[in-house]
Amino acid sequence: MSTSITINGNPVPLPDDPRVSLLDFLREHLDLTGTKKGCDQGACGACTVLLDGEQRILSCLALAVQYQGRAITSIEGLAADGELHPLQQAFIEHDGFQCGYCTPGQLCSALGMEAELRRGVPSYVTEDLAAESIGCSDDEVRERMSGNLCRCGAYNGIVAAVREHHVHLHTRAAAREAS
Amino acid sequence: MNPFTFARATDALDAVQRGALEGSRYLGGGTNLVDLMRETIERPVQLVDVSELSQTIEERADGSLLVGAATRNTALAEHRAVRERFPLLARAIASGASGQIRNMATVAGNIVQRTRCSYFYDHAGAHCNKRNPGEGCDAIEGVHRMHAVLGASSACIATHPSDMCVALAALDALVHLQGPDGRRQVAFNDFHLLPGDYPERETVLRPGELITAIELPALAMAANSTYRKVRDRASYAFALVSVAAALEVEDGVVKDVRLALGGVAHKPWRARSAEQMLLGQPATAVYVEAAARAEMADARPLRDNAFKVPLAERAIVAVLGQLATVRT
Numbered sequence: 001m002s003t004s005i006t007i008n009g010n011p012v013p014l015p016d017d018p019r020v021s022l023l024d025f026l027r028e029h030l031d032l033t034g035t036k037k038g039c040d041q042g043a044c045g046a047c048t049v050l051l052d053g054e055q056r057i058l059s060c061l062a063l064a065v066q067y068q069g070r071a072i073t074s075i076e077g078l079a080a081d082g083e084l085h086p087l088q089q090a091f092i093e094h095d096g097f098q099c100g101y102c103t104p105g106q107l108c109s110a111l112g113m114e115a116e117l118r119r120g121v122p123s124y125v126t127e128d129l130a131a132e133s134i135g136c137s138d139d140e141v142r143e144r145m146s147g148n149l150c151r152c153g154a155y156n157g158i159v160a161a162v163r164e165h166h167v168h169l170h171t172r173a174a175a176r177e178a179s
Numbered sequence: 180m181n182p183f184t185f186a187r188a189t190d191a192l193d194a195v196q197r198g199a200l201e202g203s204r205y206l207g208g209g210t211n212l213v214d215l216m217r218e219t220i221e222r223p224v225q226l227v228d229v230s231e232l233s234q235t236i237e238e239r240a241d242g243s244l245l246v247g248a249a250t251r252n253t254a255l256a257e258h259r260a261v262r263e264r265f266p267l268l269a270r271a272i273a274s275g276a277s278g279q280i281r282n283m284a285t286v287a288g289n290i291v292q293r294t295r296c297s298y299f300y301d302h303a304g305a306h307c308n309k310r311n312p313g314e315g316c317d318a319i320e321g322v323h324r325m326h327a328v329l330g331a332s333s334a335c336i337a338t339h340p341s342d343m344c345v346a347l348a349a350l351d352a353l354v355h356l357q358g359p360d361g362r363r364q365v366a367f368n369d370f371h372l373l374p375g376d377y378p379e380r381e382t383v384l385r386p387g388e389l390i391t392a393i394e395l396p397a398l399a400m401a402a403n404s405t406y407r408k409v410r411d412r413a414s415y416a417f418a419l420v421s422v423a424a425a426l427e428v429e430d431g432v433v434k435d436v437r438l439a440l441g442g443v444a445h446k447p448w449r450a451r452s453a454e455q456m457l458l459g460q461p462a463t464a465v466y467v468e469a470a471a472r473a474e475m476a477d478a479r480p481l482r483d484n485a486f487k488v489p490l491a492e493r494a495i496v497a498v499l500g501q502l503a504t505v506r507t
Contacts (some may be wrong), residue, residue: 018185019224019407020212040216056281061213065185066206066228079216111277124274124414129262146278146414 005067008077009034022067023047023059023084026074034075034104035059038149043138045148048105048112049074056112073103078111086168087111090161098152106148110162113144114169136166180216180330187228191357191391197227198387199359200298205389207249210280214494215293220310222303223384225243228459229389236260242397248287248390252343255286265395267404267423274408275309275342277415287390290354291369291382294337294445295417296326308334309378314338316378318467325417328478328487329444334374335378336481337444339371340417345441346406348390348449349423358388360488367393371446376443399426407498408441409490420491426502428462436499438474443491453495462503464496469494 004011007030015025023040026032026049038046040060047060049071053169059072076083089108090096097103122129125143134140141159150158189249198202198205202224205211209230215221233247236258241497244260255261256272298305298318306315318326318336326336342369353369371382384390405427412417421441427434436457438450453474460466471492478488 018183021181032188041217042210042280045277045279051282053283056279057283058210061208061210061280061283063185063206063209063213064210065225066230068187109279112282116253116257116278119257121253122262122269124270126273129266130259142382143414144278147279150360 003068005064005069005114006071008073009071009166014058014068018063018065020064021060022049022062022064022072025058026072032074033078036101036104038102038105043149044105046102046105046111048148050107050108052113054112054115055127056109073108075107078107087118087161087165090165090168091158094161094164095154096161097150097157102148102150106150107146108157109148110165113141113162114166118143119165126138136163138163163167180217181222183216183223184225185228188232191229191232191389194227194229194389195230195357195359195387195462197225197458198227198229198389203227203387205287207285208251208280208283209288210284211288216241216301218300220293220300222405224472229287233392235444236450241358242399244395245355246324246393246395247288248392249285252281252284252289254287255343256281262404265346265350265378265401265404266399267349267401267425268395269407271342271346271408271421272384284363286343290339290347290390290393291384292341293381295340296337297322297489299337299448307472308374309337312377313346322330322483323481324420324483326481326484327444328477329440329448331445331479332374332376332378335374335445337374337378337445338444339444341447342406342408342418342421342441344371344447344464345423345439346446348391348397348439349404349425349437350395350398350401351437352393354390355383355392356388357391360385362391363478364394368447368449373389374445381445396424398437401425401437403427403502404437405495405498405502410505415434420487420494422491422494422498424495424498424502426499428503431461433460433462433466434459438495438499440474440491440495443478444489450495451478457499462499463487464500467496467499468492469501 036046038044204223206226237245240449256269305317337480408421426438451472456470
């Protein structure tokens with residue numbers, strides 16, 4: 001059995017001490033300090049990372065050893081070849097942050113949320129649970145992003161950025177189908 | 180966090196063999212247990228990781244669903260059979276925690292999660308009979324706005340925090356267990372205990388016993404069901420009161436009804452008094468209001484949580500009213 005974990009595409013050995021959280025492993029062992037420690041108890045969402053591509057999880061409540069053999073994407077893994085991810089660009093254009101502390105978690109969470117919408121995962125505000133696809137309304141985004149707190153209160157900008165990115169994805173998908 | 184050893188179970192039998200070690204705990208998604216270990220409220224000597232065991236959701240010929248214990252909360256809520264046939268369960272799960280936590284948390288872990296009573300967490304400054312049996316309960320005279328109004332005792336007034344479990348109570352789910360002495364099944368409504376004199380005993384789980392699956396029996400009327408959660412914030416907050424309900428009305432009369440409450444007791448509260456009063460009666464506001472009052476008649480609120488009694492009554496009336504309108 002492998003005793004490594006893949007971080008942003010690179011396999012790295014797991015810590016010997018099973019007490020090390022995935023968050024501390026990223027920040028203190030690998031010097032990937034983009035992922036933030038807010039509450040360290042699952043309340044704020046600042047430590048959100050992506051598991052196996054697009055599943056958003058809280059790295060503060062994850063023991064690193066539990067994710068042996070799995071792939072983790074942190075904020076450092078989003079921008080390809082120095083070019084900002086389209087969602088990062090949208091956050092800049094819509095003022096989706098002030099101090100920026102919650103932003104890495106907001107970005108990873110929003111990408112995970114996007115995948116959940118695509119799969120038809122219902123939220124508490126989804127009216128038709130049997131619907132094939134779910135729209136990306138303000139209400140849906142606010143409900144689905146409620147695990148990510150922003151003390152600066154940049155929520156309106158965050159919602160706008162997430163919705164614009166959603167439209168961007170759908171336009172690109174439609175263009176692919178048309179060509 | 181205290182030191183511990185970590186072992187990943189390869190199957191249920193392997194898990195149970197490893198779990199026989201005293202001081203061992205099973206690890207699901209870790210969203211509650213890891214937090215409690217960091218607070219040193221939980222101090223296992225060994226973690227047996229069961230989060231990679233069965234995550235299958237089996238649709239059986241008789242209409243029942245068998246859900247592997249390690250199924251993530253999100254996976255259960257998004258399954259088409261759950262969305263279409265057990266909407267109260269999909270809505271209950273979607274109302275709990277956050278998107279990230281629902282992706283990590285397993286179904287079995289959700290069931291055995293501990294209370295969020297702040298006195299239970301405050302190991303440095305508060306007395307708690309759950310944490311240290313016999314030392315007293317500071318919540319009874321303390322800040323207890325969130326605490327139980329039904330089935331509490333002089334030893335403990337904590338509530339069970341789960342939303343998913345309220346739906347499982349309404350659905351008469353079965354808990355499949357495997358332990359050192361073999362396998363058994365327990366009715367979900369018998370799985371959690373009221374606090375009585377021993378609030379540290381929260382379930383009927385025996386030492387080393389592992390939840391392997393949850394069974395949802397076929398229930399056609401559950402297609403007309405929902406879950407409503409009343410809380411201090413619009414999202415990401417524990418319930419003050421919640422209602423899981425399914426209703427079948429024929430010719431204006433209640434043919435079948437399932438009703439359970441969250442946020443009011445030490446366990447998910449199946450509202451059998453209200454159900455019995457409603458069966459065979461007109462599905463109108465007068466009868467529903469009387470049934471809701473009867474269910475809450477045994478409530479023993481404290482100084483700061485008496486508001487939960489009328490709140491629960493109104494939530495029951497609102498939810499059953501909504502379900503009666505949809506299908507009549």
